[in-house]
Amino acid sequence: MTALLETRDLTRRFGGVTAIDNVNFAVDHKELRCLIGSNGAGKSTFFKMLTAQMPPSTGRIIFDNRDITDLEPSEIARLGIGIKNQVPDVLDGMSVEENIWLAARSRVGREGALSVVEDTLALLDLRVRRKDLVGNLAHGQRQWVEFGMVIALAPRLALLDEPTAGMTAAETIRTAELIAELNKTMAVIVVEHDMQFIRRLNAFVTVFHQGRVLAEGPMHRIMENEEVRNVYLGRDAA
Numbered sequence: 035m036t037a038l039l040e041t042r043d044l045t046r047r048f049g050g051v052t053a054i055d056n057v058n059f060a061v062d063h064k065e066l067r068c069l070i071g072s073n074g075a076g077k078s079t080f081f082k083m084l085t086a087q088m089p090p091s092t093g094r095i096i097f098d099n100r101d102i103t104d105l106e107p108s109e110i111a112r113l114g115i116g117i118k119n120q121v122p123d124v125l126d127g128m129s130v131e132e133n134i135w136l137a138a139r140s141r142v143g144r145e146g147a148l149s150v151v152e153d154t155l156a157l158l159d160l161r162v163r164r165k166d167l168v169g170n171l172a173h174g175q176r177q178w179v180e181f182g183m184v185i186a187l188a189p190r191l192a193l194l195d196e197p198t199a200g201m202t203a204a205e206t207i208r209t210a211e212l213i214a215e216l217n218k219t220m221a222v223i224v225v226e227h228d229m230q231f232i233r234r235l236n237a238f239v240t241v242f243h244q245g246r247v248l249a250e251g252p253m254h255r256i257m258e259n260e261e262v263r264n265v266y267l268g269r270d271a272a
């Protein structure tokens with residue numbers, strides 16, 4: 035079976051800086067993958083290229099056997115790549131259920147949207163908060179509303195950029211459970227810095243360093259990798 039997503043010699047330069055440098059990367063259908071790497075390693079630039087928020091300098095992006103490199107963001111979303119940005123893309127002046135309804139409607143139309151909203155609220159444990167304005171929610175819950183929007187859009191690949199940023203320990207654990215839930219029906223790529231969280235996800239890990247793939251493997255192998263420990267984890271990482 036061919037990969038769901040593949041990049042071929044993907045490169046992005048900003049003047050003299052090569053943010054992404056000939057990256058060949060592949061993710062399978064229904065796979066869960068973590069991307070790690072120090073600040074400036076190129077992770078956000080990589081996500082932006084996958085969702086056409088930024089064009090590559092050179093290289094190609096293949097999704098489901100189709101070259102999507104030159105498509106518009108809306109076309110890529112329609113083909114099935116969803117992104118949850120670090121700063122939630124939610125409408126603070128609308129309620130929890132309205133935010134999720136808008137996402138659901140864009141996929142299934144008005145008729146089917148209500149049942150998608152019910153299922154999503156149940157999955158997120160947010161039924162009691164359904165009428166609350168998103169702007170009044172705690173940080174973690176706002177993040178989960180955006181998870182809800184990704185769930186309602188039902189992409190084939192979800193890109194999650196630092197989903198636990200600013201969360202409490204309990205919220206982080208719950209987020210790992212939600213990602214496992216998402217991953218039952220879609221491939222997920224998570225950019226994260228929280229090593230404990232990545233261990234909890236038990237995913238295959240890709241390490242970026244200075245725009246290149248430095249190492250790939252299961253988390254326990256990554257933790258043992260001398261080069262990764264030197265440039266990213268630090269020698270005392272356990």
Ligand SMILES: Nc1ncnc2c1ncn2[C@@H]1O[C@H](COP(=O)(O)OP(=O)(O)OP(=O)(O)O)[C@@H](O)[C@H]1O
Nearest residue numbers: 048051052053071072073074075076077078079080
């Ligand atoms: N719009 C831009 N203009 C110029 N340089 C940029 C731009 N965006 C990113 N860069 C540079 O590209 C490199 C990669 O940045 P990027 O934000 O992708 O890294 P990152 O791994 O996501 O970092 P972080 O973990 O801090 O989010 C950095 O050297 C950064 O300064």
